[in-house]
Amino acid sequence: MKSDIEPDEQELVSLVEVEDAELARKSSQSKSQGQLVRRRFLNHKAAMISTVVLVVITLTAFTSIGFAGIPGWWGQSYLKSSSVVNGGAPTLSLWPSWLGGPGFAIGDHPFGQDNTGKDYFALVMRGTQKSIIIAVTVGALSTFIGAIIGAVAGYFRGWVDEVLMRLTDLFIVIPLLVLAAVLGQLAGSKLGGSIFALALVLGLLTWTGLARLVRGEILSLREREYVAAAQAMGSKTSRVIFKHLLPNTIGVIVVNATFAIAGAILLETSLSFLGFGVKAPESSLGLLISQYQNAFTNRPWLFWWPGMLIVAIALSVNFLGDGLRDAFDPRQTKKTRRRTKKEEVSE
Amino acid sequence: MSIPTAHAGETATALSFQNLSVSFETEFSDVHAVKGLSLEVYPGEVVALVGESGSGKSVTSTAAIGLLPPNAYITGKALVGGVNVVGLAESKMRKMRATDIAMVFQEPMTALNPVLTIERQLTESLELHGLAYGKEATKRAIELLQMVGIPEPRKRVKQYPHQFSGGQRQRIVIAMAISCDPKVIIADEPTTALDVTVQAEILDLLRELKDKLNTGILLITHNMGVVADLADRVAVMFRGSLVETGTVDQVLNHPVHPYTQKLLSSVPRLEAVDVTGTWEPEPAEVVDPERKLVLEAKNLVLEYDMRGSKFRAVDDVSFELARGQILGIVGESGSGKSTVAKAVLGLLPVASGVLAVQGTNLASLRPRAARAIRAKIGVIFQDPAASLNPRFPIGDCITEPMVVHKVGNRAERIRRAEELLDAVHLPSSVINRYPHELSGGQRQRICIARALTLDPELLIADEPTSALDVSVQAAVLEMIQELQARYEFACLFVSHDLAVVDLLAHNVVVMKDGKSVEQGRVSDVLHAPQHDYTRRLLAAAPVPEPREQAVRREARRLLMELENPDS
Numbered sequence: 072m073k074s075d076i077e078p079d080e081q082e083l084v085s086l087v088e089v090e091d092a093e094l095a096r097k098s099s100q101s102k103s104q105g106q107l108v109r110r111r112f113l114n115h116k117a118a119m120i121s122t123v124v125l126v127v128i129t130l131t132a133f134t135s136i137g138f139a140g141i142p143g144w145w146g147q148s149y150l151k152s153s154s155v156v157n158g159g160a161p162t163l164s165l166w167p168s169w170l171g172g173p174g175f176a177i178g179d180h181p182f183g184q185d186n187t188g189k190d191y192f193a194l195v196m197r198g199t200q201k202s203i204i205i206a207v208t209v210g211a212l213s214t215f216i217g218a219i220i221g222a223v224a225g226y227f228r229g230w231v232d233e234v235l236m237r238l239t240d241l242f243i244v245i246p247l248l249v250l251a252a253v254l255g256q257l258a259g260s261k262l263g264g265s266i267f268a269l270a271l272v273l274g275l276l277t278w279t280g281l282a283r284l285v286r287g288e289i290l291s292l293r294e295r296e297y298v299a300a301a302q303a304m305g306s307k308t309s310r311v312i313f314k315h316l317l318p319n320t321i322g323v324i325v326v327n328a329t330f331a332i333a334g335a336i337l338l339e340t341s342l343s344f345l346g347f348g349v350k351a352p353e354s355s356l357g358l359l360i361s362q363y364q365n366a367f368t369n370r371p372w373l374f375w376w377p378g379m380l381i382v383a384i385a386l387s388v389n390f391l392g393d394g395l396r397d398a399f400d401p402r403q404t405k406k407t408r409r410r411t412k413k414e415e416v417s418e
Numbered sequence: 419m420s421i422p423t424a425h426a427g428e429t430a431t432a433l434s435f436q437n438l439s440v441s442f443e444t445e446f447s448d449v450h451a452v453k454g455l456s457l458e459v460y461p462g463e464v465v466a467l468v469g470e471s472g473s474g475k476s477v478t479s480t481a482a483i484g485l486l487p488p489n490a491y492i493t494g495k496a497l498v499g500g501v502n503v504v505g506l507a508e509s510k511m512r513k514m515r516a517t518d519i520a521m522v523f524q525e526p527m528t529a530l531n532p533v534l535t536i537e538r539q540l541t542e543s544l545e546l547h548g549l550a551y552g553k554e555a556t557k558r559a560i561e562l563l564q565m566v567g568i569p570e571p572r573k574r575v576k577q578y579p580h581q582f583s584g585g586q587r588q589r590i591v592i593a594m595a596i597s598c599d600p601k602v603i604i605a606d607e608p609t610t611a612l613d614v615t616v617q618a619e620i621l622d623l624l625r626e627l628k629d630k631l632n633t634g635i636l637l638i639t640h641n642m643g644v645v646a647d648l649a650d651r652v653a654v655m656f657r658g659s660l661v662e663t664g665t666v667d668q669v670l671n672h673p674v675h676p677y678t679q680k681l682l683s684s685v686p687r688l689e690a691v692d693v694t695g696t697w698e699p700e701p702a703e704v705v706d707p708e709r710k711l712v713l714e715a716k717n718l719v720l721e722y723d724m725r726g727s728k729f730r731a732v733d734d735v736s737f738e739l740a741r742g743q744i745l746g747i748v749g750e751s752g753s754g755k756s757t758v759a760k761a762v763l764g765l766l767p768v769a770s771g772v773l774a775v776q777g778t779n780l781a782s783l784r785p786r787a788a789r790a791i792r793a794k795i796g797v798i799f800q801d802p803a804a805s806l807n808p809r810f811p812i813g814d815c816i817t818e819p820m821v822v823h824k825v826g827n828r829a830e831r832i833r834r835a836e837e838l839l840d841a842v843h844l845p846s847s848v849i850n851r852y853p854h855e856l857s858g859g860q861r862q863r864i865c866i867a868r869a870l871t872l873d874p875e876l877l878i879a880d881e882p883t884s885a886l887d888v889s890v891q892a893a894v895l896e897m898i899q900e901l902q903a904r905y906e907f908a909c910l911f912v913s914h915d916l917a918v919v920d921l922l923a924h925n926v927v928v929m930k931d932g933k934s935v936e937q938g939r940v941s942d943v944l945h946a947p948q949h950d951y952t953r954r955l956l957a958a959a960p961v962p963e964p965r966e967q968a969v970r971r972e973a974r975r976l977l978m979e980l981e982n983p984d985s
Contacts, residue, residue: 085680086470087893089657090857095845097855104808104852296805300868303763303878304819305792318809 118394121387209335212274221285252347322399329392432634466649470887526587585616643960684892746923796869802861813849859890
């Protein structure tokens, strides 16, 4: 009887030997789970495009008008008014002249001017900066709180779990927008209207979803034998949670952190739109939309620029999250190659 | 490739593979799972397809029923009653399932839908295929239950899966498989998830049905005892190819291919067993007064807290384990054998009685002192896939006990890891690899290395080989023996497999429902059992030799008749 085993392994007749031979033959380059995830992420088109979009928006927002006292490359300030030129219409033109347009031009006020003649590009960039800062702070804070609460509840179970989960339920049943508006207002007046106060409040209110997800993950992970092995060798509880449990929930945490960021952008926008978030003369994307909602019919650019940026940021963060989820859990991605191949065969 | 068979040219095949190849497209490369396999199953015969993990035996059977995942690429033919199912449209395949080809799955706990009654699940395929409707279908369902030996079928057909035991559920799964009178049944490890005594009953049922229904059965299994008990012919697969086929007697008693020979020699055998109880036990050995007790249990009681009420998992169990000895604890699921191991590891508090490690009673220890005791105990668990943290490189996994107990510096830890890897015959380059890159057997060897990191006095092995392939199991058992001889630790070896315990242990405790029913030297307890339960266990464990298995089967039948004379 002829077998298909490669000639050099012909004499190997035990599974142990075959496996050991395969191990020895493997390239010395060893890939950790992290490296595998990174590779899958880099191959995810939507996520990579979103990353580029996000990086471009963030870099433009922070470098154009400067940040924290460092001047930017865009000469005009979001605070300084000047005379309104041409009804404040945008000077940006992308319509090429060979199509009958005015040709490519940036002009003095590419995004136009507002009522008082402030440069709208500078205002929108300032708003984007603030929105991004709030979103990232909220994302980080809510992820941190959610992960810790979820891990502690899932690991200890019993009354600890009961208390923490009822607390979570409490946060979930109170309408987020109302609570955030009231507390944001309060913190804002105490801390002098700083956007960090708002970010802090939002972060303290939005950890509930992640806490529940992490708790669920930990509940299943804690039954794994490597956790029992760690406990049996005498590891302290903190080591078991932070070395063995939380790192293995990293997929859930990272993916949900991105969705938390997208959510925070929209929440900040809603709050500012309602007048409970960021206040003038400070700027944020939601505030700009709220200020110029009446301008929609006659001067639509005052509405469109911040609106488009919100959509662009929220969408790319969501796509990024999708990419991360697919990278952490490759089983969810579908392959369709068999169908075509199988049809060929059956011909 | 032609296979000599008594049926050649006589009748049409129930199932036949012709030069079947299956490859899977994965993220990194294509994996060739089955390489040009040809095999026939005739009506009324049981063909056992045996092999270890990665041999392609399950892929072969899944190809026949058309359930391979979308990334599979199939060539060749798989004929079910003369119809080639490779490349067959899903709608046509669906019509063939249950009526032409049916499947019995491994895990009876998950093969039934928990929210539907047995009646609904049994009549479903009958109605789908238009064989019977309404009252008639229910009548047929009751007949089927009767046929597979479910008592009071008229009443029980209205019940839900959770109201049946594991063995009964597997009977119901078999009833579903035969409901539409298929030409061929694929039984994929049908008894692997069951206890030995239940396994023996299910094998009896399958043997009975095969004769009654004239159905071909393709039996996928790794257990040579099951093969010897049930199969007419055997096909051995190794790395995607068929290496040997023949009758059960040819393959099991006169294997030709070196792989088959090696595989059969790896199967632990429990021989010279007298289940009739006529043997006079040898006089007990005088206890060596010099021996050092490492682990001692006196009237040990262990309880689980089930939402307020206590469930007593271990009740009044006593044993002693001395340095350099291996004590086996055997029993079926729910006997409390693993609970004892859990308590020694400090994962479960002692409810009452004494559980002492080197004379220190675990029940009375404070957390800090208990932690110090942990350094003296190493542990190996059952599932090699779950017992290593997937985010730790192997080196960190092995040296973790040193980190936890603050032993040695970085260089010393690496040296220790290399030393231990050498002891378990793995290259030291493995240090920087991750668990997912290793096979199950290799991971289990890493677990052994980790258990030995701090030179333990006591090794707890909780079913360390039951998730491994036969040949890998043999290698791991040999390794435990070798390391035990070298380091002289005491070992508490928990297992459901009597043959493994016979091979390895010096003394044994047989547990049933939390109580110790019989204990003593392995040579006494497992070869001349005094207790009925031990006898029943021994009689139910199939041996990989068809003639001896037939004798054993008969002995078991007599034993059952003696116990229940009315049935």
